[in-house]
Amino acid sequence: MFTNLINTFVLAWQYTLSHADEFILALREHLFLVTISMIVGILVCVPLGIWTARSKRIATAALNTVNTLRVIPSLAILFLLIPYLGLSSTSALIALIVLALPPILINTDAAFRGISPAILEAARGMGMKPQQILFQIEFPLAAPVILTGIRIAAVEVIASATLAAFVGSGGLGIYITRGFALYDYSILFVGAVPVALLTLFSEGIISGAQKLIQYPQ
Amino acid sequence: MPYFLRYPDIIFKLTLQHLYLVLIALSIALIIALPLAWFLNRHKRLSNIVMGFFGIVYTIPSIALMIILIPFLGLNEKSVIVALVLYSQVILLRNILTGLDGIPKTTIEAANGMGLSTWQIAWKIQLPLALPVILAGVRISAVVVVAIATIGAKFGAGGLGTLLFDGIAQAGRTDKIWTGAIIVGLVAFSLSRLALYLEKRFSYPV
Numbered sequence: 001m002f003t004n005l006i007n008t009f010v011l012a013w014q015y016t017l018s019h020a021d022e023f024i025l026a027l028r029e030h031l032f033l034v035t036i037s038m039i040v041g042i043l044v045c046v047p048l049g050i051w052t053a054r055s056k057r058i059a060t061a062a063l064n065t066v067n068t069l070r071v072i073p074s075l076a077i078l079f080l081l082i083p084y085l086g087l088s089s090t091s092a093l094i095a096l097i098v099l100a101l102p103p104i105l106i107n108t109d110a111a112f113r114g115i116s117p118a119i120l121e122a123a124r125g126m127g128m129k130p131q132q133i134l135f136q137i138e139f140p141l142a143a144p145v146i147l148t149g150i151r152i153a154a155v156e157v158i159a160s161a162t163l164a165a166f167v168g169s170g171g172l173g174i175y176i177t178r179g180f181a182l183y184d185y186s187i188l189f190v191g192a193v194p195v196a197l198l199t200l201f202s203e204g205i206i207s208g209a210q211k212l213i214q215y216p217q
Numbered sequence: 218m219p220y221f222l223r224y225p226d227i228i229f230k231l232t233l234q235h236l237y238l239v240l241i242a243l244s245i246a247l248i249i250a251l252p253l254a255w256f257l258n259r260h261k262r263l264s265n266i267v268m269g270f271f272g273i274v275y276t277i278p279s280i281a282l283m284i285i286l287i288p289f290l291g292l293n294e295k296s297v298i299v300a301l302v303l304y305s306q307v308i309l310l311r312n313i314l315t316g317l318d319g320i321p322k323t324t325i326e327a328a329n330g331m332g333l334s335t336w337q338i339a340w341k342i343q344l345p346l347a348l349p350v351i352l353a354g355v356r357i358s359a360v361v362v363v364a365i366a367t368i369g370a371k372f373g374a375g376g377l378g379t380l381l382f383d384g385i386a387q388a389g390r391t392d393k394i395w396t397g398a399i400i401v402g403l404v405a406f407s408l409s410r411l412a413l414y415l416e417k418r419f420s421y422p423v
Binding site (some may be wrong): 075080083188 | 394
């Protein structure tokens with residue numbers, strides 16, 4: 001069984017080399033889907049999270065909305081969008097953005113809520129303007145928790161971007177669906193292994209960034 | 218007439234299948250995770266290795282993981298259930314470990330001093346005190362498992378994913394997709410509500 005596994009890896013490697021152009025295109029499509037949906041997720045959820053942290057009523061509304069969206073599987077969102085948006089990367093992007101929203105929003109909200117009021121009061125007492133407080137006090141203090149949210153979102157988005165292959169938006173998922181269709185494990189590995197590596201890579205980068213900006217408690 | 222009114226029997230059957238997959242997977246996952254987390258709590262170094270392993274498993278796309286399991290378990294619900302169990306491990310283990318870590322050392326020491334055995338401490342002190350955090354883990358994994366179980370339809374496990382895949386295969390059957398998506402959402406929502414209720418019910422006043 002073990003030699004079998006190694007054999008499959010070798011075959012997968014050979015397949016990657018012989019389909020190098022296609023692989024690079026798939027990788028680029030995958031990274032495109034992930035990058036765009038993460039950027040949109042961050043641009044929407046970080047400001048929204050700052051807002052919800054300041055108002056209880058908006059917090060309940062926004063958090064409940066994203067949590068409700070979250071219970072619909074990404075596969076279902078993807079399939080629902082196809083009749084309206086067609087077999088396009090827009091459908092895949094929207095499904096991925098919906099997936100990225102909850103962890104980022106929940107963590108941003110929690111991070112800003114968790115800042116001690118005494119610190120904010122001290123900043124105000126020192127005569128800092130609200131804008132200065134936001135960028136020089138609150139953001140640095142909240143950053144590690146926000147980054148945790150971004151890390152969770154990135155893991156889910158990278159893995160789920162494989163579903164995009166179902167709707168013809170490419171990405172590394174094409175090798176998974178192809179491997180399943182041809183019942184060939186080596187092709188499946190060509191898709192699955194890079195996805196797992198990408199996830200671990202992004203986790204490493206984000207937790208490295210987190211350690212860099214972590215304030216000593 | 219809308220799809221869900223025309224074929225309530227089919228929808229009922231698929232919902233039951235879906236619930237069956239989810240509940241079996243969650244029960245097996247809990248039966249594995251509870252003793253494993255208890256053991257890892259006492260062996261911190263091993264805990265990093267095991268959590269790292271399940272962390273990597275979590276990064277494998279769900280379709281790929283199910284396909285990998287098929288030659289060993291066959292093209293049926295077994296492969297899907299094992300995949301669901303593997304996915305929920307990382308969430309459950311992390312929460313159970315957090316719950317166990319949150320118990321004050323003095324409480325365990327007091328129980329020890331009163332002559333409780335290791336088994337009694339685990340069953341009567343650690344489990345009840347960690348229960349709210351454990352149930353929070355169950356709630357999160359329930360939502361994840363309900364969602365991933367839809368992909369199981371592609372591998373002969375049935376469930377509500379059948380409606381999604383049928384709807385996309387038969388052009389213009391958006392009604393099937395809508396029905397499937399809404400009912401899956403409702404199932405996930407009610408399971409997480411149930412877990413949330415239990416979580417509040419079993420929280421000890423601190």
